[in-house]
Structures are given as structure tokens and as C-alpha cells.
Amino acid sequence: MEPPAKHKEEDRSPRPPFAATVSRVAVAQICLTIGYAAAEPAALRALADVAARFVQALTRSGASIAASNGRTDANLLDLVRAMEDLSLPLGFAGASDPTRPLLRSSILRELMAFVRSVEEIPFPRPIRRESVRTRVSPSFAQMGREPPFRHVPRWLPCFPESWERSPREGEGGGDGREAEGNRERTKGVSLLWEGERLLPAERERVWFRLEYCGRERKKKKRVGEKAEERGGKRR
Amino acid sequence: MNSSSGEGRHDDDSALTEFLASLMDYTPTIPDELVEHYLSRSGFHCPDLRLTRLVAVAAQKFISEVASDALQYVQSFQFLAFFCSIELRIMHCKARPAPPVKDKSKQPKDKRLVLTMEDLSKALHKHGVNLKHQEYFADSPLTGMDPSSREE
Numbered sequence: 001m002e003p004p005a006k007h008k009e010e011d012r013s014p015r016p017p018f019a020a021t022v023s024r025v026a027v028a029q030i031c032l033t034i035g036y037a038a039a040e041p042a043a044l045r046a047l048a049d050v051a052a053r054f055v056q057a058l059t060r061s062g063a064s065i066a067a068s069n070g071r072t073d074a075n076l077l078d079l080v081r082a083m084e085d086l087s088l089p090l091g092f093a094g095a096s097d098p099t100r101p102l103l104r105s106s107i108l109r110e111l112m113a114f115v116r117s118v119e120e121i122p123f124p125r126p127i128r129r130e131s132v133r134t135r136v137s138p139s140f141a142q143m144g145r146e147p148p149f150r151h152v153p154r155w156l157p158c159f160p161e162s163w164e165r166s167p168r169e170g171e172g173g174g175d176g177r178e179a180e181g182n183r184e185r186t187k188g189v190s191l192l193w194e195g196e197r198l199l200p201a202e203r204e205r206v207w208f209r210l211e212y213c214g215r216e217r218k219k220k221k222r223v224g225e226k227a228e229e230r231g232g233k234r235r
Numbered sequence: 236m237n238s239s240s241g242e243g244r245h246d247d248d249s250a251l252t253e254f255l256a257s258l259m260d261y262t263p264t265i266p267d268e269l270v271e272h273y274l275s276r277s278g279f280h281c282p283d284l285r286l287t288r289l290v291a292v293a294a295q296k297f298i299s300e301v302a303s304d305a306l307q308y309v310q311s312f313q314f315l316a317f318f319c320s321i322e323l324r325i326m327h328c329k330a331r332p333a334p335p336v337k338d339k340s341k342q343p344k345d346k347r348l349v350l351t352m353e354d355l356s357k358a359l360h361k362h363g364v365n366l367k368h369q370e371y372f373a374d375s376p377l378t379g380m381d382p383s384s385r386e387e
Contacts, residue, residue: 019272026265027298031350033264034302039350046366047298047355055270055294059279074281076255076289083293089363104247111289112254114296115261122262129268
């Protein structure tokens with residue numbers, strides 16, 4: 001096998017994350033509205049990074065304030081307090097009054113004035129939203145079922161049905177499917193549970209070819225029947 | 236007295252309600268998807284889109300303030316340079332006869348405003364962010380050394 005081709009120096013540098021790229025474009029648009037005609041790449045990168053860190057700091061502070069008040073969902077009051085905390089180094093009107101009402105904060109008024117004065121410039125292209133990776137399964141209470149064990153609270157998500165169908169200690173009897181599953185386990189092959197579907201016991205044989213990159217071993221090994229006999233293990 | 240303060244509070248509440256309602260129609264420059272990405276990373280859970288837009292608007296305001304502060308540094312520097320150049324020209328004109336008038340259309344085109352690290356670091360320093368960058372990068376450790384010390 002030939003050694004890999006030498007990459008150019010440009011290819012060695014990792015691509016920036018998508019979020020960083022989007023924030024860079026948004027910051028460039030803001031600079032254009034301010035009056036800048038161009039920006040140094042390093043300056044634009046730095047300002048985009050600062051913008052991302054500002055958003056994260058603001059939201060972390062808001063989430064922390066909500067959690068300290070015993071809530072998981074943050075609201076407007078938490079956000080206003082977080083904005084005031086971030087504005088303390090520069091100061092804002094009414095900062096010295098500890099009994100100031102949050103909904104009449106000067107920071108909110110400044111934001112209102114900013115929205116009224118600045119021209120609306122949306123992002124140039126639509127951004128694809130991240131797909132929901134994990135679905136939150138309904139809880140026992142939502143499904144109207146009782147948990148199988150006493151120590152399991154009802155507000156927890158339900159156990160997978162495949163787990164509930166599998167044999168547990170103290171429970172007798174089993175389907176033919178379970179016996180087949182045991183047989184498969186003794187062979188050293190693990191089943192993949194895909195929700196309610198099970199992989200069939202008899203599947204097509206898969207052939208592999210192993211090739212070594214080094215000069216010493218030029219043998220090509222074929223793995224197929226031998227792997228099945230040894231229960232999936234290979235030398 | 237109490238009625239006037241009560242009316243004032245009512246006006247403030249209505250203004251805030253209108254502002255939050257207007258956020259649904261307002262599209263900030265920072266997109267909602269980007270803000271939601273950072274919200275999920277920070278653990279800020281809120282299904283209300285108005286709060287997401289409020290965070291985007293706050294971030295946009297912050298960046299606008301920083302950029303405008305940096306622009307002021309550039310403009311003040313350009314103004315000083317222009318003022319100094321005028322003073323020098325006046326002094327030269329008094330010393331010798333004026334040169335022929337050049338074509339005014341051929342003005343230097345170096346008046347584009349460019350965001351530089353120097354101006355940005357000054358502007359961010361005012362907001363409590365310390366930004367430092369390398370002045371230059373050398374290709375190798377021996378760059379800039381004397382030839383005699385290189386041989387050693």
C-alpha cells in the first residue's frame with residue numbers, strides 16, 4: 001500500500017466549527033452596519049469568539065439563577081438579572097438601588113431603544129436546525145403504568161419494552177425468542193436491540209478481507225467460516 | 236401621587252409587553268438557531284422564543300457597542316492625522332510658494348475603515364475583555380538571528 005500523500009499545510013488546519021463560522025458571518029454583518037468596510041481576519045475571529053462567549057456567559061448565568069430559585073426553566077426575570085450581572089463592570093442606571101424592580105431595569109429600556117433605532121438585518125441564509133438526537137420517552141405516569149419495581153419512581157421514563165420482555169431473576173417462563181437469544185449469546189454473538197425489532201437468528205454470511213500495510217506480512221487472510229466457528233473471534 | 240406612580244408602572248408594563256410582542260416580528264442579525272445552540276450548551280432551558288430573541292438582541296447590542304467604540308478610535312486617529320497634515324502644509328506654504336493644484340479626483344483611496352486587532356483590543360479592554368495577540372510569527376526559531384550565532 002502506498003504511503004498517504006503529503007497533505008498541504010492548508011489541509012492540516014482543522015475546519016472551524018459550524019457555530020463559529022455562523023457567528024463570524026453575523027459579527028461581520030454587524031460591523032458593516034456600524035460603518036466598517038473590512039476587517040482583519042484575526043480581529044473578526046476574535047470578535048466572533050467574544051460574541052459566542054457573551055451569549056454563553058449570559059445564558060449560563062440565567063440558568064444558574066433559575067436553578068438557585070428551584071426552577072429548571074428560566075424566565076425573563078432570570079435573564080434580566082443575568083444581563084445586569086454582566087453589565088456591572090460598566091455600570092447601569094439604578095445599579096445602586098438593591099430594591100430596584102427587575103422588569104423596569106434600565107438595561108431593558110436600553111435594549112428597547114436599541115431595537116427601535118437599529119435597522120433590522122437578518123442573517124443572509126437560512127440555517128439548518130440540528131435534528132433532535134434523543135427523544136424523551138414518556139414516563140410511567142404519562143403512560144398510566146406502574147413501574148416494575150418499588151424503588152423506581154413514576155416520573156421516570158419507561159423502561160424499554162425489550163428489557164421488560166427479557167427474562168429477569170425470579171421470573172420464570174420464556175418465549176422461544178428468549179431461548180433463541182440465549183443460544184445466540186452462548187455463541188459469543190451479541191444481539192442488537194433496535195426498539196422492538198430483533199435481528200433474525202439466521203443471517204447472511206459476511207466475508208472480510210484483511211490486508212496488512214507493513215512489508216513483513218503480505219498474506220491476505222480471509223475471514224468467514226472460521227470466524228463463525230470460533231464464535232466471531234479472529235486471530 | 237400614588238395614582239401617577241401607578242399610571243407610570245402601567246405604562247412601563249405595557250411598554251415591556253409591547254416590546255416582547257414585537258420581538259416575534261423582529262429578526263436579529265444573530266440567528267435563532269445559533270442562539271439556541273448556545274442555550275442548549277449552557278443549560279438554559281426556555282421554550283419561549285421571545286427570550287431567545289432577547290438574548291440575540293442583547294448580544295447584537297454588545298457587539299455593536301464594541302465595534303462602535305473601535306470605530307471611534309479609528310476615526311479619532313484619522314482626524315488627528317488629518318489635522319497634523321493640515322498644520323504641516325500650512326507651515327510649508329508659508330516657507331515656499333504653493334505647488335500646482337493636483338487633480339482632485341485622484342485622492343488617496345486609503346480611507347476605508349478596517350477593523351484591526353489594535354482598535355478591537357482597546358475597545359474590548361473598556362468592556363472588561365483582555366485581548367492580546369502576537370505581534371508577528373517567525374517561520375523558524377533562527378529567523379532574525381545574526382549569521383554568526385546561526386552557525387554556532
